[in-house]
Amino acid sequence: MALTVERAGFVYGRGTAYSSRALDGISLTVSPGEVVLVLGATGSGKSTLLRLAAGLAPPSEGRVLVDGVDTAGPDASRLRGRVGLVFQRPEAQLFAETVAEDLAFGPRNLGRSERDARADADEALEAVGLDPEAFGRRSPFTLSGGEARRVAIAGVLAMRPAYLLLDEPTAGLDARGRAAVLGVVAEAKRRGGVAVVTHDAEELLPLADTVLVLEGGSPVFVGPAAELLARPAPLEAAGLAVPPVLDVQVRAVEAGARLPMLTLDPALAAEILAASVRRAR
Amino acid sequence: MIELADVTFRYPGAERPALAGVTLSLAPGEHVAVVGANGSGKSTLALLCDGMLLPEGGSVHVDGMDTRDAATAFEVRSRVGLVLQDPDDQIVGAVVEEDAAFGPENLGVPREELRARVDEALAAVGLAGLERREPHLLSEGQKQRLAIAGALAMRPAYLVLDEPAAMLDPRGREDVGAILGRLASGGTGILRVTHDLAEAAAARRVVALCDGSVAFDGLPADLLADALLMDRVGVAPPPLAALAEGLRLRGVDVRADAFTPAALLEALWR
Ligand SMILES: Nc1ncnc2c1ncn2[C@@H]1O[C@H](COP(=O)(O)OP(=O)(O)OP(=O)(O)O)[C@@H](O)[C@H]1O
Numbered sequence: 001m002a003l004t005v006e007r008a009g010f011v012y013g014r015g016t017a018y019s020s021r022a023l024d025g026i027s028l029t030v031s032p033g034e035v036v037l038v039l040g041a042t043g044s045g046k047s048t049l050l051r052l053a054a055g056l057a058p059p060s061e062g063r064v065l066v067d068g069v070d071t072a073g074p075d076a077s078r079l080r081g082r083v084g085l086v087f088q089r090p091e092a093q094l095f096a097e098t099v100a101e102d103l104a105f106g107p108r109n110l111g112r113s114e115r116d117a118r119a120d121a122d123e124a125l126e127a128v129g130l131d132p133e134a135f136g137r138r139s140p141f142t143l144s145g146g147e148a149r150r151v152a153i154a155g156v157l158a159m160r161p162a163y164l165l166l167d168e169p170t171a172g173l174d175a176r177g178r179a180a181v182l183g184v185v186a187e188a189k190r191r192g193g194v195a196v197v198t199h200d201a202e203e204l205l206p207l208a209d210t211v212l213v214l215e216g217g218s219p220v221f222v223g224p225a226a227e228l229l230a231r232p233a234p235l236e237a238a239g240l241a242v243p244p245v246l247d248v249q250v251r252a253v254e255a256g257a258r259l260p261m262l263t264l265d266p267a268l269a270a271e272i273l274a275a276s277v278r279r280a281r
Numbered sequence: 282m283i284e285l286a287d288v289t290f291r292y293p294g295a296e297r298p299a300l301a302g303v304t305l306s307l308a309p310g311e312h313v314a315v316v317g318a319n320g321s322g323k324s325t326l327a328l329l330c331d332g333m334l335l336p337e338g339g340s341v342h343v344d345g346m347d348t349r350d351a352a353t354a355f356e357v358r359s360r361v362g363l364v365l366q367d368p369d370d371q372i373v374g375a376v377v378e379e380d381a382a383f384g385p386e387n388l389g390v391p392r393e394e395l396r397a398r399v400d401e402a403l404a405a406v407g408l409a410g411l412e413r414r415e416p417h418l419l420s421e422g423q424k425q426r427l428a429i430a431g432a433l434a435m436r437p438a439y440l441v442l443d444e445p446a447a448m449l450d451p452r453g454r455e456d457v458g459a460i461l462g463r464l465a466s467g468g469t470g471i472l473r474v475t476h477d478l479a480e481a482a483a484a485r486r487v488v489a490l491c492d493g494s495v496a497f498d499g500l501p502a503d504l505l506a507d508a509l510l511m512d513r514v515g516v517a518p519p520p521l522a523a524l525a526e527g528l529r530l531r532g533v534d535v536r537a538d539a540f541t542p543a544a545l546l547e548a549l550w551r
């Protein structure tokens with residue numbers, strides 16, 4: 001049981017004058033109970049990778065398997081509802097007259113009863129930090145940007161996919177919304193496998209088990225999150241920022257400080273740094 | 282000067298006003314960041330600045346012109362460049378260079394100058410080389426850069442940007458920050474909506490909205506020093522500020538405006 005991308009590549013507009021390669025030789029496994037973080041600069045191929053993983057586009061080379069079923073094979077229809085993708089700008093997909101209708105559409109379509117569909121919808125809204133009472137009867141087209149994005153995330157959650165794929169899910173959200181999304185990732189990990197795409201390592205790295213760093217469509221790092229935390233250089237190589245809290249510690253080490261570990265937690269980092277300076281004196 | 286005086290605005294059919302009693306001004310050369318929770322009224326505020334939305338109560342003036350005055354509406358729009366939160370609402374051209382030329386062309390900028398402006402704007406946002414690309418084939422971050430380029434090419438006196446870096450990677454955000462800083466130094470008034478307090482700290486002044494009203498208008502450092510207020514207006518302190526606070530608690534002498542890794546290191550070894 002897993003979602004696996006096997007030596008996959010992807011070329012946009014293959015055979016046309018505009019043909020361009022977006023991915024090359026990517027392998028990735030998302031197992032139940034695991035959070036995989038995909039990091040990379042703009043244009044590195046993150047969104048393309050999620051589209052392949054969700055079976056929305058067949059890979060140009062290699063293959064994508066969900067629990068052993070090829071997403072481009074004859075049995076692909078059996079996978080309906082197993083993989084849920086929240087697009088980078090998911091609000092563009094809202095369509096129904098009310099938020100409640102929009103959210104119940106997915107689960108109803110998967111054959112759930114009216115009552116269950118509504119319950120799934122309400123639960124999903126709460127998970128993204130929106131009150132089902134206040135927002136359920138609103139038209140999705142009158143929401144603020146961040147509200148719409150949260151509703152769209154809820155729309156995918158309501159379907160309870162076994163594999164949840166999120167494309168830059170915290171962009172445009174306020175502090176509470178971002179905290180809610182981190183909660184969604186943690187909860188989804190208990191229910192299945194999760195892959196999150198972002199160019200911001202800071203918030204999501206602490207939740208990640210495995211990290212894939214992309215540059216120009218190719219992997220420059222694949223491994224445990226702890227390994228990247230201990231040696232964050234691949235982030236810089238890929239054109240990303242080393243999270244500032246980590247950066248302070250890396251520079252302190254370069255300046256001769258002896259730190260027992262590197263951490264993203266600001267409070268813990270403060271304790272470690274203060275202690276090391278005291279020792280040095 | 283853009284001046285909002287006691288502005289109230291309610292969307293048709295909405296239960297409560299999106300903005301209530303907002304008074305705010307933006308001077309040429311000033312760089313103001315607007316923060317606030319989702320739904321607090323930031324985009325509504327941005328749309329009121331160039332007359333895209335008109336106030337229900339109170340008034341909005343741009344260099345003395347009332348945005349409700351149809352006779353000066355064109356002049357107002359040519360002075361205020363607006364970058365919308367959703368690039369798709371803004372992109373109209375069939376290819377990248379046409380889209381960036383759309384604004385200045387409408388202002389009657391002559392052909393030769395148009396070319397120069399478009400090339401300069403596309404280069405500034407890092408889209409040089411993609412002039413003939415169809416906008417729908419751009420990645421989301423590239424679309425956002427294109428929307429910014431279109432506003433830059435208008436060379437407006439005031440630039441109002443609604444979360445212009447939300448979809449950009451760290452380098453893209455740095456580029457946008459540098460562009461805005463340069464424009465402000467050159468006399469352009471900048472109003473920039475953001476959720477990122479580290480970004481807001483780069484502005485001289487931060488306005489925080491809460492439920493459609495101004496909850497704070499002052500120095501970034503003063504907002505960063507008020508945890509309760511930050512929570513109320515839906516912003517989180519940047520992790521580096523939390524690290525600085527943690528160091529202070531442990532007796533390290535960290536200045537209130539130390540927002541960079543270098544400044545913190547300096548404090549540690551002082
Ligand atoms: N077209 C509309 N019709 C009715 N209500 C609207 C409309 N657009 C926005 N609103 C409501 O007005 C309020 C302010 O919305 P606005 O878009 O200004 O928020 P915002 O601060 O920009 O939020 P975000 O951070 O999510 O972009 C919100 O309560 C929102 O739901």
Ligand SMILES: Nc1ncnc2c1ncn2[C@@H]1O[C@H](COP(=O)(O)OP(=O)(O)O)[C@@H](O)[C@H]1O
Binds near residue numbers: 013020044420
């Ligand atoms: N629909 C498309 N047609 C052609 N090229 C595309 C399309 N979508 C993305 N690309 C290109 O593919 C590359 C990877 O894009 P994308 O996967 O969106 O990157 P990321 O999500 O990491 O920003 C970029 O060079 C981008 O311009």
Ligand SMILES: [Mg+2]
Binds near residue numbers: 420421
């Ligand atoms: Mg993307």
Ligand SMILES: [Mg+2]
Binds near residue numbers: 145323324325443
């Ligand atoms: Mg907005």
